[in-house]
């Protein structure tokens with residue numbers, strides 16, 4: 001019987017590629033999103049996944065959203081915490097709002113979503129939690145104190161969950177992508193992006209599908225012994241695990 005996977009931010013960019021790959025692999029996929037109904041409609045029409053709109057930064061909205069998804073598609077066996085935003089500023093100009101919003105959407109969201117599926121995964125003795133961090137959570141980045149903190153926080157969160165789920169058939173892993181060609185990078189000035197590409201040994205941006213294939217592996221039965229890992233997918237831009 002096919003498993004149910006939830007992909008937050010699953011309607012655009014990396015998330016959409018993950019939704020598409022998991023659907024192709026036979027999962028029933030729920031792709032969540034925040035507000036871009038056009039992108040969600042395209043996603044539903046083109047790749048045939050169900051889309052659900054709620055704010056992953058809001059605990060109660062996640063509880064309600066997951067309830068709806070599970071009623072529709074069945075219990076969540078694979079959770080991909082992918083939704084994320086940036087709000088960059090040099091630290092001496094970073095507002096409290098920019099700090100709190102990024103921590104909320106990029107880190108609180110992982111608690112909000114995972115907490116609401118965790119007990120079910122424990123009861124059923126199977127689960128896959130896959131958190132999408134970033135190279136900038138591993139090494140820090142100028143103007144991204146908020147984002148780097150949230151993405152580094154995801155790594156610690158995942159490692160703690162790895163211990164707690166280990167005896168219950170649940171694995172928790174992080175993927176730390178390097179720079180991937182999505183709309184998120186449109187916020188980066190072209191000259192800055194050129195500079196970034198020059199620091200990537202393979203000489204190009206990554207593709208969303210290259211993150212999706214790592215998700216597919218971590219979600220599989222084959223990956224049962226991979227738990228608490230940080231998988232770097234970054235074209236050798238930063239060699240760390």
Ligand code: NDP
Nearest residue numbers: 009013014033034035036055056083084134179180182184
């Ligand atoms: P995009 O900006 O292309 O897509 C973001 C997705 O997240 C959209 O589906 C969006 O919904 C959803 N989303 C945003 N905020 C919320 C919210 N509050 N509640 C629910 N859903 C929300 O992002 P990318 O595909 O580029 O990035 C995906 C993940 O990968 C992020 O966590 C990002 O930090 C990480 N990452 C990206 C890299 C890159 O180079 N692109 C590099 C390293 C990590 P909607 O369409 O409605 O706005």
